[in-house]
Amino acid sequence: MTIARASLIPPGGPGTYHCVQRCVRRAFLCGIDRHTGQSFEHRKAWIERRFLLLAECFAIAIHAYAVMSNHLHLVVQIDPAVVDGWSDEAVAARWVRLFPPREDSEQARGLKQRLLMTQPERLQRIRSRLSDLSWLMKCLAEPIARAANGEDGCKGRFWEGRFKAQVLCDERALLAAMAYVDLNPIRSGLAIRLDRSRHTSVKARIDAADEAQLARRLQPIAGSIATCLPLSLGDYLALVEWTGRQVRPDKRGAIPKHAPSILQRFESHPDRWAVRVKAIGSGYWRIVGDVQDLTDWAARLHQRWIKGIGIATALAKTN
Structure with missing residues (x-):
């Protein structure tokens, strides 16, 4: 069921979101069109440059992104209080x-x-x-659509009318969404290693990291909001790499014996972490959090139930 955006994302309020924008008419954002053989790989650079510009102009922090062949992912935090401090x-x-x-x-x-x-x-x-999610996605999508349509020599919609947005209720939900987004190329079989997952935030982090940075607290990949997650960059990369071994198409369901120690801060049962990450794509709906978060949101939306409560309940059970 479609819900008004303002019900999920009240204008003027802070929040953290996982956004997905998809193409229409079998349009190719990037990649190689199997029907024509035409390559659109250069468009990935368009998107990444636009991400950086938006991060410099909006009151946001970009925590993760991935540019795929016909859609893109963005994990973003918005804080209107930052804009209030600008002249x-x-x-x-x-x-x-x-x-x-x-x-x-x-x-x-x-x-x-x-x-x-x-x-x-x-x-x-x-x-x-400059602190509005809909305007952020508008400023991302419109220039890319104009450039792509101009290159294709056509008119009309390039993107689907509505982007999908998930509210991320806590740090664990944020971390799971980041891992889900950073692992998109691996989960799709387009890459087998993080450092080969081109046009993702994890690849950008790896390329820019040195030994000192690996020990520092995990910061947004770009943006004007000064915030850190409670783990180091090295811990995050280890966690994403470990998670990637579980979501590989050829290793579905395989759980390595030794999970990174940092995972204990976010998940008491390591075997549930891969389930939580995969649920970002299909298990949850518009809200990602624990059972109480989803129950509160259902009441706020005047619903008895909201998709994701089942998976949140299963993940909350103790052995």
């Missing part, structure tokens, strides 16, 4: 970066920014948009 000049400058003038030049950008500074009501609307 009007900073807000205007960010908006001009997102929506540059048609004749894009330093002079034209400066003129547009000064014009925005004379419009306080419009500037206030822009301020709220």
Whole structure:
């Protein structure tokens, strides 16, 4: 059942979400079209550059992303309080970066920014948009759609009308969603190692990591929100690699004997971790959390039941 976005994501409120945006008309975002043999691999760079720009302009933290052949994943945290600390000049400058003038030049950008500074009501609307999930996804999807349609020589929709968004209720849900997203190429059989999972946040983390960074607390891959998860980058990479051995198509259901010690902080029974990660894709619906989280959300949405309560109940049982 379709639910109004505002019921799940109240405007002006903070939150952490797993978003999925899919293509329509068998369109290829990236990859190689098996029907025509045409390669669209270069479009993955478009997406990653756009991710970085959005992270610099919006009040967000990007925790994970993956760019696939006909869809993309984004795990993002939004905090409107960050925007409240920006000056009007900073807000205007960010908006001009997102929506540059048609004749894009330093002079034209400066003129547009000064014009925005004379419009306080419009500037206030822009301020709220820079911490709005729907505007974030709009600013991600529209430029890519225009560029892809221009390259394909066609018009019409490139993306599905609504992006899917899951509310991540706690750090465990966030970590499971990050692992799910980072393992997309491995789960799909497109890669067998994390350092070969191109155009994912885990590959970007591995490429940028040195020995000192591996020991530091896990930070967002990009963004303006200063936040850390309660594990190191090295711990996270070990956890994702261990999880990947369980979700490989050729090793479905196989549980390695020795789970990373960091997993004990988030999962009392290691054999349930792979189930939790896989459930991000199909077990849960719009809310990811424990039984009480889902029960509270069902009541908030005036429903007796919400998809995911069954898997959350099974994961909560003790041996």
